[in-house]
Amino acid sequence: MSEESKPEASKKGKGKARSGEGEMSNISNISRELVEQLLRANPSLAGEMQGMDSKKIEEVMRGMSLQDISTGMATGGKNQKDMASYKFWNTQPVPKFGEDEPLPDGPLRENDLARVKTVGAELIEGFEWDTVDLTDDQQVREVYELLTHHYVEDSEAMFRFNYSASFLHWALKAPGWIKNWHVGVRVTSTKKLVAFISGIPVTLRVRENTLQCSEINFLCIHKKLRGKRLAPVLIKEVTRRCNLESVWNAIYTVGVVLPKPISTCRYFHRSLDWLKLYETGFSPLPTTSTKAKQVTKYALSANPSTKGLREMEVKDLDAVHDLFTRYMERFDLVPKFTVEEIGHWLLNGGSKYDERIVWAYVVEEEGKITDFFSFYSLESSVLGKKETIRAAYLFYYASETAFSKSPDAKKELKVRLNALIHDALILAKKFNFDVFNALTLLDNTLFLREQKFGAGDGSLHYYLFNWRTSFINGGIDDKKNVDDENGSGVGVVML
CATH class of the missing domain: 3.40.630.30 (Gcn5-related N-acetyltransferase (GNAT))
Incomplete structure (x- = not known):
């Protein structure tokens, strides 16, 4: 979701983390001035802490490592994908900040098809769920228009990705693609498409484990609806639809820190x-x-x-x-x-x-x-x-x-x-x-x-x-410079 160990370090040859699994130590002593500085640099995190008293904020941030915070510093709020809140993600089967490492690789929640709801959650009044049909040129055009005007742009609002119809067909109709994983929200009265999220099937190897996953991308919400908290609802809905296909794991990317990057x-x-x-x-x-x-x-x-x-x-x-x-x-x-x-x-x-x-x-x-x-x-x-x-x-x-x-x-x-x-x-x-x-x-x-x-x-x-694994080197050191010595263990190119 879309703006580099020693050669002998691991069996896979690259990317095995050094001691601490690639993370810096937790913040044990943190001043109020540093808290304010870090929150200014990470507006997504700052938004989650609005209304908290200073002691609660300091407590939360002590549970995060410096790398958790600093690598997610954004240049501004406009270039962030709307990926819901820390509070939401803390209710989901994802690794949490402050967890002791190393922990064994494996799922975070049991898979139980019997517990998956057969219908989506009720939306706020005036809106309805839709399955976007990408074999219909008109509906492809609708997704294109929504992304063109409401998707990721740079912090100065000078540039915005321009996803063409051809690109969407290529990105969203990979072999084995599932129509039901192209999720839309429409205005009930006009049928205007105002939100979208997508998934495609992908087989991943995470270290020694092979997972059948969905690759989640293109979460986009009309700017006028950003205050309606639609992002967590969309994420839950695409999760539900993936679960109905007995797919319990997903991969996604974001430009800011959420619980918790691998x-x-x-x-x-x-x-x-x-x-x-x-x-x-x-x-x-x-x-x-x-x-x-x-x-x-x-x-x-x-x-x-x-x-x-x-x-x-x-x-x-x-x-x-x-x-x-x-x-x-x-x-x-x-x-x-x-x-x-x-x-x-x-x-x-x-x-x-x-x-x-x-x-x-x-x-x-x-x-x-x-x-x-x-x-x-x-x-x-x-x-x-x-x-x-x-x-x-x-x-x-x-x-x-x-x-x-x-x-x-x-x-x-x-x-x-x-x-x-x-x-x-x-x-x-x-x-x-x-x-x-x-x-x-x-x-x-x-x-x-x-x-x-x-x-x-x-x-x-x-x-x-829904998968835990220790941190994988991403080709950068703690100062975000190219890590020539250790390289990267990441081999997934996300669109």
């Missing part, structure tokens, strides 16, 4: 058209530089240089699936895709729309696929202007170099990934993208600096519903 990654951005990004207010001009220097800094070659690089085709599916599956064994939180799912996510999902969403490339040497990489398109509207920022987002990739037995295996992988991602930047520029975005997940810590990615001001927190 990992945190940071956004990084690589300018492709720096001048446009500057003129639209996306990128600043450093005080020590000039426009000409910035344009030169981010210049790229006209063509990629990797020998054997070509666009991925249907005939490559089995080979790419095999490489992807082996590569992902090195991480702690990963999707387990079938060949059909690989085809959907990397070959544009067979969309009936002309707009291209995803670009995937393979490297073929002597008839063997040795590498692949992919990126997808998600535009942002520049609010108040008839202009868009074309953003490419790094998606999945893999390389046979990761399986080298050489003593310099990590260095070899770093060299190879830098070459591949550099070519990805060139291709994205060729297709008129303005910026290339990536998180500190997978092996991204090996190339972000070298490829001139700059740190963004947003973090992305990963959550699991």
Whole structure:
């Protein structure tokens, strides 16, 4: 839900946390001044503590670690998804702040289909539940309009994600998609769609356990209804519908801290058209530089240089699936895709729309696929202007170099990934993208600096519903800088 251990540390190879499982110690002594400072930096948390006396606030915050608070600091209130409240999440089967670690991996609530209600909870007067039919172009348009005007935007209200009809078909109609998991709320009198939340089925591996999950995304509520407390009702309803399919676990991401992240990654951005990004207010001009220097800094070659690089085709599916599956064994939180799912996510999902969403490339040497990489398109509207920022987002990739037995295996992988991602930047520029975005997940810590990615001001927190696991490194250290040494254990790219 949607703005990088030592090599020998774990069996999975990456992401196993250091002592304390990646968390800083709890706040035992906290001053009133520090409380006020932390609450100003985390408006979501501040909203939950309105009305509490100072002693109660201090008590609550002592139960949180510094990392729980600091990694969720938002740049402002407008860029937060409406993910309900701390009070709500404390009633749900999710890990709680202050729990002793390490605790064994496992479910937090027993699964009992007999206790799942067959009808949704009653909504406030004037509104009704609906199942949005994404095979109906008109209803797809309604979801698009709702997201366009009421979904996530930046803190200065300058940019907003622009989810096209093609993107929604790709993101919400993955293999095995369930119509009943596309949940809407409509005005009873006009049938206007005013709220939406979605889920798609996904198989996850969390360390040694394989879970059948729903991937929850696109929780959006009309701005005029933000005070109606619809978010927890929507979350409960999509949970109920997933439970009816005997799916008891979910994965979701948010830009602020809720109880309780299993990992945190940071956004990084690589300018492709720096001048446009500057003129639209996306990128600043450093005080020590000039426009000409910035344009030169981010210049790229006209063509990629990797020998054997070509666009991925249907005939490559089995080979790419095999490489992807082996590569992902090195991480702690990963999707387990079938060949059909690989085809959907990397070959544009067979969309009936002309707009291209995803670009995937393979490297073929002597008839063997040795590498692949992919990126997808998600535009942002520049609010108040008839202009868009074309953003490419790094998606999945893999390389046979990761399986080298050489003593310099990590260095070899770093060299190879830098070459591949550099070519990805060139291709994205060729297709008129303005910026290339990536998180500190997978092996991204090996190339972000070298490829001139700059740190963004947003973090992305990963959550699991009804599943406990200790903290997984997200590719950043306690100061939110790229963690070159430990890397990331996260291998799930959320849209």
